[in-house]
Amino acid sequence: MEVLQKIEEMLQPIIEGTDIFIVRLKIKPTNNVKVYLDADDGFPVSKSSSVNRQLRKAIDESGMFPDGDYSLEVSSPGIDEPLLLHRQYMKNVGRKLEVTGKDDTVELGMLREVSDTHITMEVPAGPKKKEVKTIEIPFESIKQAIVQISF
Structure with a gap:
């Protein structure tokens, strides 16, 4: 073993x-x-x-x-380490995440919900980024997700 x-x-x-x-x-x-x-x-x-x-x-x-x-x-893994487990995503609902997709696109926004298959985030939208839109990102398309700390 x-x-x-x-x-x-x-x-x-x-x-x-x-x-x-x-x-x-x-x-x-x-x-x-x-x-x-x-x-x-x-x-x-x-x-x-x-x-x-x-x-x-x-x-x-x-x-x-x-x-x-x-x-x-x-x-603990450290604040700058990517989230690896579903349970880590659940723990971080309500926090800001930077999610890099497998296609290298980057979304920065607030983690709002976590399901078995995807996460739901609020990301800035519109010309001045004052509006927000809700997006769903399937776990299978996430390369890495890192919690962003605000000071």
């Missing part, structure tokens, strides 16, 4: 019954294990450190890395 699959299996009971979900797992040749998690109600440092402690204990007890020859990082 692959190392990442084993780590995911160790992670499941830790996050079961919580709002935390797995976004992505990575491992570098130097045994640097990176676990990217998110949560429906946000993923503060307290959640990250709790999962890190529990997962580190499970990895150590498994003997997967003899002599403790690994490093473990548990974090």
Whole structure:
């Protein structure tokens, strides 16, 4: 069984019954294990450190890395990372998104709804961009979608 699959299996009971979900797992040749998690109600440092402690204990007890020859990082994907999962889109309804289509078109607007097959956004329309129009973008045509933070 692959190392990442084993780590995911160790992670499941830790996050079961919580709002935390797995976004992505990575491992570098130097045994640097990176676990990217998110949560429906946000993923503060307290959640990250709790999962890190529990997962580190499970990895150590498994003997997967003899002599403790690994490093473990548990974090959220980061605000500039593209959305990968349907659940991430759901969490970001009401936020501004930049969506790049597979045809390299770019739409910038407010994420209003998420269905099983597409997202619905309000984007600027008209000559002065003061009006908005509603567009639907099928998931299958999205190359990447990144939340835009306003300051």
